[in-house]
Amino acid sequence: MKEKEKREPGLPELPLAGGEKVVMRFAPNPNGAATLGSTRGIIVNSEYAKMHDGKFILRFDDTDPVLKRPLLEAYDWYLEDCAWLNAEPDEVVVASERMDLYYKYAEELLKKGVAYVCFCPAETFKQYKDHKRPCPHRAADIEANMGCWKKMLNGAYEEKGAVLRIKTDMASADPALRDWVALRILKRAHPRVGDKYVVWPTLDFESAIEDHLLGITHIIRGKDLMKSEKRQRFLYDHLGWKYPTTMVWGRIKIQEFGKLSTSELRKRIENGEYEGWDDPQLPTLKALRRRGFQPEAIRRFFISIGVTQTDIAVSMKNLYAENRKAVDALASRYFFVRNPKEMKLKDGLSFVAKALKHPSKEDYREIRTGNTVYISGDDFAKLKQGQRIRLKFLCDVEIEQIEPLVANVIETPAEGEISIIQWAPSEGIKVVVKKPGGTDEGIGEPLIASELGNVVQFERYGFVRIDSVVKKETGKEVVAYFTH
RNA sequence: GCUCCGGUAGUGUAGCGCGGCCAAUCAUUUCGGCCUUUCGAGCCGAGGACUCGGGUUCAAAUCCCGACCGGAGCACCA
Numbered sequence: 001m002k003e004k005e006k007r008e009p010g011l012p013e014l015p016l017a018g019g020e021k022v023v024m025r026f027a028p029n030p031n032g033a034a035t036l037g038s039t040r041g042i043i044v045n046s047e048y049a050k051m052h053d054g055k056f057i058l059r060f061d062d063t064d065p066v067l068k069r070p071l072l073e074a075y076d077w078y079l080e081d082c083a084w085l086n087a088e089p090d091e092v093v094v095a096s097e098r099m100d101l102y103y104k105y106a107e108e109l110l111k112k113g114v115a116y117v118c119f120c121p122a123e124t125f126k127q128y129k130d131h132k133r134p135c136p137h138r139a140a141d142i143e144a145n146m147g148c149w150k151k152m153l154n155g156a157y158e159e160k161g162a163v164l165r166i167k168t169d170m171a172s173a174d175p176a177l178r179d180w181v182a183l184r185i186l187k188r189a190h191p192r193v194g195d196k197y198v199v200w201p202t203l204d205f206e207s208a209i210e211d212h213l214l215g216i217t218h219i220i221r222g223k224d225l226m227k228s229e230k231r232q233r234f235l236y237d238h239l240g241w242k243y244p245t246t247m248v249w250g251r252i253k254i255q256e257f258g259k260l261s262t263s264e265l266r267k268r269i270e271n272g273e274y275e276g277w278d279d280p281q282l283p284t285l286k287a288l289r290r291r292g293f294q295p296e297a298i299r300r301f302f303i304s305i306g307v308t309q310t311d312i313a314v315s316m317k318n319l320y321a322e323n324r325k326a327v328d329a330l331a332s333r334y335f336f337v338r339n340p341k342e343m344k345l346k347d348g349l350s351f352v353a354k355a356l357k358h359p360s361k362e363d364y365r366e367i368r369t370g371n372t373v374y375i376s377g378d379d380f381a382k383l384k385q386g387q388r389i390r391l392k393f394l395c396d397v398e399i400e401q402i403e404p405l406v407a408n409v410i411e412t413p414a415e416g417e418i419s420i421i422q423w424a425p426s427e428g429i430k431v432v433v434k435k436p437g438g439t440d441e442g443i444g445e446p447l448i449a450s451e452l453g454n455v456v457q458f459e460r461y462g463f464v465r466i467d468s469v470v471k472k473e474t475g476k477e478v479v480a481y482f483t484h
Numbered sequence: 485g486c487u488c489c490g491g492u493a494g495u496g497u498a499g500c501g502c503g504g505c506c507a508a509u510c511a512u513u514u515c516g517g518c519c520u521u522u523c524g525a526g527c528c529g530a531g532g533a534c535u536c537g538g539g540u541u542c543a544a545a546u547c548c549c550g551a552c553c554g555g556a557g558c559a560c561c562a
Contacts (some may be wrong), residue, residue, distance in 0.1 A: 027562095029562050061562065064561060066561090067559095067561050068561055068562050130485090130486085159560080172487090174488070174558075176486090176557045177557095181559080181560055183560085184560035202562090203562050207562095222556090224555090224556055224557075224562095226557075227487085227488070228557090230488085230557095250489090250490075262562090263561095263562095304496070304510090305496060305497080306497060306498090309555095310554095310555090311490080311554075311555055312496065312497095313495075313496090314495065314512095315494095315495060315512080317512065317513065318495075318512055320512095320524080321511080321512055322511095322512095324525070328526085333522070335522095356522090359521050359522070359523095359526090417520095420520075422523095457522085457523075457524095457525085460522060460523055460524085461523085461524085462523085
């Protein structure tokens with residue numbers, strides 16, 4: 001009989017070899033701030049490490065100073081992001097600081113005769129590859145290869161002048177597997193280590209060496225890197241190493257953002273199309289943090305998505321749902337009206353509304369107003385003469401005329417169906433809300449300014465994080481970032 | 485051209501290695517109801533899927549073959 005236990009919803013089980021300590025890694029290129037895609041890597045890898053009382057390593061795969069050039073600030077950003085997500089790495093490794101290691105193994109491979117220095121231009125090599133033929137350099141003896149390798153390191157060759165290839169099988173049925181490049185020449189200063197090196201390892205080489213040296217037990221990698229494993233296995237065989245267990249996940253696309261690469265994001269930010277890496281329009285962790293998303297919600301969101309090989313397109317709605325659960329209990333309620341319209345309260349002088357800060361807590365806020373209040377443009381558009389509505393926590397009114405808007409205060413509140421709307425007081429403050437889709441402007445109650453840094457709910461509008469309060473000649477102005 | 489991988493409700497996901505307990509799990513979305521101290525909140529309820537065609541079998545989401553669809557690799561990118 002087989003036992004099918006009900007598992008808690010969560011990540012699929014990690015294939016365990018038994019007895020070994022689990023070591024996971026997340027290995028980004030710090031060429032920009034962490035995106036939602038990188039966040040998935042942080043969450044899932046660290047989660048597996050936690051589940052098995054293992055180790056979580058953050059490794060910066062920053063070995064391309066040209067095409068995917070690292071951004072100096074981004075190293076710290078990743079550290080901050082990990083900390084914020086409660087996924088602090090047990091160890092941090094920077095590839096560009098461990099170049100000697102890669103050189104050492106390159107030499108070892110040359111000595112074993114399983115690697116060679118190749119001088120073919122890319123196009124020429126492709127010809128050999130397509131015809132399953134070895135290029136002439138493959139047959140060079142060890143002495144000659146060592147000599148060429150030294151010259152590579154000394155800068156004797158120009159960029160693209162020579163590469164170091166790993167011998168695999170030039171007749172492999174899969175063209176993607178034939179003698180791949182392990183190290184190449186790049187004569188451009190690296191943001192972190194300067195111009196100390198001219199020979200740089202490719203990702204396939206660097207990450208293969210590191211995964212072994214760091215004792216990584218499980219690798220989770222994108223489907224696009226599936227062939228990397230097959231390439232790297234040749235290297236592991238040459239060196240007599242055991243390859244880690246691998247899991248593969250498909251591409252993730254966030255429906256609301258489409259596909260934006262880090263390089264593309266960086267280009268647009270540098271062009272001034274966005275305010276920065278934390279612009280609320282961007283799918284970066286920094287942006288979500290500024291918008292007031294809770295780390296726990298982000299964690300649950302990515303865990304619910306799991307690890308499957310299918311390419312997926314998930315909606316932010318799932319994240320909103322998780323975040324709502326996290327934020328609803330702690331967000332105080334306030335009134336904010338977008339595109340305000342003034343409403344004159346006839347026969348009124350001044351009012352003090354006693355309003356609940358949260359529907360399930362006995363905690364009140366006061367809103368003082370004169371005989372005018374503001375309602376939102378959206379609500380205004382639906383008003384009809386003679387209609388009764390309730391200004392929440394204040395009073396019921398009957399609309400006497402629309403333009404200009406005048407209403408009579410009704411002493412006895414209506415029974416039954418009546419629409420209830422939020423309002424802003426005569427001495428309200430200006431509020432600007434930055435949203436993924438643009439900016440809303442309006443008026444809110446003055447107490448909003450006291451919630452700096454907090455996530456609050458603007459009733460009938462949504463959750464926002466109070467980002468800053470700026471003093472202007474016209475008075476205080478609140479800038480809020482829209483959560484959802 | 486060569487090679488590899490995948491396809492369960494609108495969207496994710498469980499189940500698939502060891503076929504029956506699957507008239508298929510959970511979440512989200514959608515719809516309806518309740519609440520009216522808001523709501524995009526909460527509570528209750530409903531709807532909605534095994535890509536297709538063959539085969540094996542008493543029995544197939546699960547095993548086999550084929551088709552179709554989708555993604556990826558064949559970079560001196562990560």
